[in-house]
Amino acid sequence: QLQLQESGPGLVKPSETLSLTCTVSGGSISSSSYYWGWIRQPPGKGLEWIGSIYYSGSTYYNPSLKSRVTISVDTSKNQFSLKLSSVTAADTAVYYCARHDNPPATVAGFDYWGQGTLVTVSS
Amino acid sequence: QSVLTQPPSASGTPGQRVTISCSGSSSNIGSNYVYWYQQLPGTAPKLLIYRNNQRPSGVPDRFSGSKSGTSASLAISGLRSEDEADYYCAAWDDSLSGLWVFGGGTKLTVL
Numbered sequence: 001q002l003q004l005q006e007s008g009p010g011l012v013k014p015s016e017t018l019s020l021t022c023t024v025s026g027g028s029i030s031s032s033s034y035y036w037g038w039i040r041q042p043p044g045k046g047l048e049w050i051g052s053i054y055y056s057g058s059t060y061y062n063p064s065l066k067s068r069v070t071i072s073v074d075t076s077k078n079q080f081s082l083k084l085s086s087v088t089a090a091d092t093a094v095y096y097c098a099r100h101d102n103p104p105a106t107v108a109g110f111d112y113w114g115q116g117t118l119v120t121v122s123s
Numbered sequence: 124q125s126v127l128t129q130p131p132s133a134s135g136t137p138g139q140r141v142t143i144s145c146s147g148s149s150s151n152i153g154s155n156y157v158y159w160y161q162q163l164p165g166t167a168p169k170l171l172i173y174r175n176n177q178r179p180s181g182v183p184d185r186f187s188g189s190k191s192g193t194s195a196s197l198a199i200s201g202l203r204s205e206d207e208a209d210y211y212c213a214a215w216d217d218s219l220s221g222l223w224v225f226g227g228g229t230k231l232t233v234l
Contacts, residue, residue, distance in 0.1 A: 037223070046125060047160075047168065047211055049223035063219050096167055100223075103215050107174050109158035110213070113167040 002027040004097050004114035012091075012121050018084040022097030022114060029078045030055040035100050036080045037110065038071065040093040048093075052100065053080055060103065087121045094118050126151065127212050127226035134232040140200040143229045145212030147193050151224050155215040157195040159188055162209040162228075171210070172197060199231070207233045 008020035022036065029036060037052035051061040053071045061069050070083040084091060095117055098110040128146040135141040145157065159172035170179055172188035175195065185206075187198045199206055212226040 039223075046228040047213075047225045049225065052223075060221055062222055103221055103223075104155065104217060106215050107156060109156075109170055109173045110160070110168070111170050111173070111179070113169070116167050 002112045004112055006097050006114045006117040010118060012087055013123050014088055014121055015086055018087050018119055020082045020095055021079050024078045030075050033101055037098050037100055038082045039096045039098055042093040089121050092121045125227040126224035129226035129229045132230050134234055135202045136234045137202055139202045143197045143210055145195045145226050150218045151214040151216040152195055153193040154217055157190050158213045159197045160211045202233055204233050207231055
């Protein structure tokens with residue numbers, strides 16, 4: 001059974017860089033069928049897609065966050081990572097990692113999700 | 124402001140049928156599949172419907188999805204107390220370089 005687990009600091013200071021890692025177990029991140037994505041959810045609010053990466057390094061980013069986001073992959077560790085720079089209180093959210101099939105011809109959506117990790121931006 | 128538009132709330136009594144709508148545009152729902160996610164309190168979202176109307180293994184057939192043009196709907200029949208959750212629609216959007224878009228979510232209350 002595929003499992004995803006987010007890890008990283010729960011508290012980040014304003015203007016600094018938020019860094020999270022998602023570890024994939026029970027399957028290979030190098031599968032040719034899937035992208036690996038980050039989605040966030042501010043407290044009490046809805047879901048926002050941040051971006052996704054293929055094992056080769058090909059990426060899609062949300063245009064609204066693109067200038068501050070870097071997503072990378074480490075196939076040797078079966079992990080992918082998120083960096084969000086110049087954070088403010090508005091970036092406080094639960095951050096989820098999830099798997100989806102290849103866009104634009106997606107058919108399965110985000111089918112596996114991590115449990116999520118709360119990141120608070122505060123001094 | 125979400126790209127896909129959902130009603131913020133919906134409600135029903137046990138056994139009733141409720142529907143949740145999701146409105147988009149030609150670049151998302153109009154040209155790509157719609158997905159629905161259920162988020163129980165304090166948990167990660169769970170895929171409920173994929174490819175407009177398909178249920179993953181383990182999802183009861185009380186849940187059904189449909190799509191027409193640039194709109195989609197999620198129907199829940201035989202409403203149960205455990206269906207009380209937030210529901211989100213999503214679709215791939217072909218605009219710009221491509222991106223996933225979500226609805227703002229609908230909080231379903233079972234009265």
